[in-house]
Amino acid sequence: MNVFGIGKKYCYTCGTEVSGNQYTRFGKPFCSEEHAQQYTDQMNKSRQEQLATAQQTGQSGGCC
Ligand SMILES: [Zn+2]
Numbered sequence: 001m002n003v004f005g006i007g008k009k010y011c012y013t014c015g016t017e018v019s020g021n022q023y024t025r026f027g028k029p030f031c032s033e034e035h036a037q038q039y040t041d042q043m044n045k046s047r048q049e050q051l052a053t054a055q056q057t058g059q060s061g062g063c064c
Contacts, residue, residue: 013038 009018012028013035023030026043030036 011035 009021009029010016011018011031013030016031018029018031021029023033023036025036025040028039030039
């Protein structure tokens with residue numbers, strides 16, 4: 001019942017073929033809870049780094 005022709009999904013972390021979508025995070029398929037969590041951690045980390053960078057530069061003025 002897949003009208004979009006999207007056949008197989010592959011784990012976003014390790015590339016393993018994924019059947020079903022029980023481990024989906026941010027719309028990405030994963031082969032296991034572990035790899036889903038790995039990606040979630042990565043996303044959280046990069047987001048924290050972006051926040052830290054923004055705070056360090058301190059360029060929050062209305063210029064430009
Ligand atoms: Zn995986």
